[in-house]
Amino acid sequence: MTINCKGNLIDLTTPKVMGILNVTPNSFFDGGKHKSDKEILNQVENMLREGATFIDIGAYSSKPKAEFVSEKEELERILPVIQSILKQFPETILSVDTFRSEVAKVCVENGVAMINDISAGSLDENMFQIIAKYKVPYVMMHMRGTPQTMQSLTNYDNIVKEMIFYFSEKVAKATSLGITDLILDPGFGFAKTLEQNYEVLQNIELFQMLELPILVGISRKSMIYKVLNSNPNDALNGTTILNTIALMKGAKILRVHDVKEAVECVKLMQNLH
Structure with missing residues (x-):
């Protein structure tokens, strides 16, 4: 099971870790934490050193009831960060967390290797065409x-x-356009109650079909x-426990x-046969 990121074939036989880099002022956990260029680059360096394969940059908070951000502002937040990271760490595989096709297009043209879309194309009908044109891996989330x-x-x-059913429809549409590198995200916390989140986690291996x-x-x-x-x-600690369960169920x-702890989860799980 591999995905092609700008010519790099990433083998997912061994699970990989994606580090989150929020450049939003209002993310639920680390909003506003990484303000300056130096702080952002330090955080990226730390995550790469700790074993992150991907860095996922988000400039639009998707927490419940998050305020609207214009496309222009989203790009103004994200582009300088992309350029700065790739200048300092050119080998970094960057993913951008956006549901807007124009943002995705500009980011890919500036060196981003993957698009992570919370709406799987539902909030922007042009997204699938952009992914098909640029042939980048596409994370489709359920929401x-x-x-x-x-x-x-x-x-x-x-x-x-x-x-x-939702994913099978999205996959059919994507593959009909020639999109091959697809990744599914169950979307924990998105249009799901607390109990439903655990029901999905309990049954996550079913998505392997x-x-x-x-x-x-x-x-x-x-x-x-x-x-x-x-x-x-x-x-x-709770994150580590649930990540371990997710890995056991095929994530x-x-x-x-927290990259270091997630990488440790993966390493320890590799010793279970």
């Missing part, structure tokens, strides 16, 4: 509605069955700290704030 409305759209008859790599983004989310009556700052990419 309903928008970040502003998703928490009211949690009514499912059978959530796992409906998600598999689609024969595509699965990315899991659970890092420091409310499905952890609400159960533990804590907060995002105290959710690292191939862990999207995390």
Whole structure:
């Protein structure tokens, strides 16, 4: 199971870690933490040193009820960061977390190797065409509605069955356009209640029937700290536990704030046969 990132074939037989780099002022965990160029480059260097294969940059917070950010502002936030990282660390495999095709297009033209779309093309009908044109790996997440409305759209008859149907439709559309490097993200916390998040995690191996790599983004989310009556700052141990479960159930990419601990999860899991 490999994906092609700008000519680099990334083998996902051994799961990989994607480090999160938020350049939003309002992300739920690390919003506003990395303001200056120096702080951003230090954070990227740390994540690469700790074993991140991918760095995922986001400039639009997708937390519930996040405020709207214009396309222009999203690009103004993200482009200087991309250029700065690739100048300092040219080998870095960058992913951009966006649901806008124009943002995706400009970012890929500036050296980004992968697009991570929370809406799997639902919020911008041109996204699939851009991915097909530039032939970059595409992470398709399951969500309903928008970040502003998703928490009211949690009514499912059978959530796992409906998600598999959702993904199979998206995959069919993508492959019909010649998109080959697809990654599925169940979208923990997006249009799902606390109980539904755990139901999806419990059954995550069922998504393997689609024969595509699965990315899991659970890092420091409310499905952890609400159960533990804590907060995002105290959710690292819970993140590690759920990441381990996800790996046991076949996850191939862990999207995390804490790279070192996720890499350790992967290393230890490799010793279980």
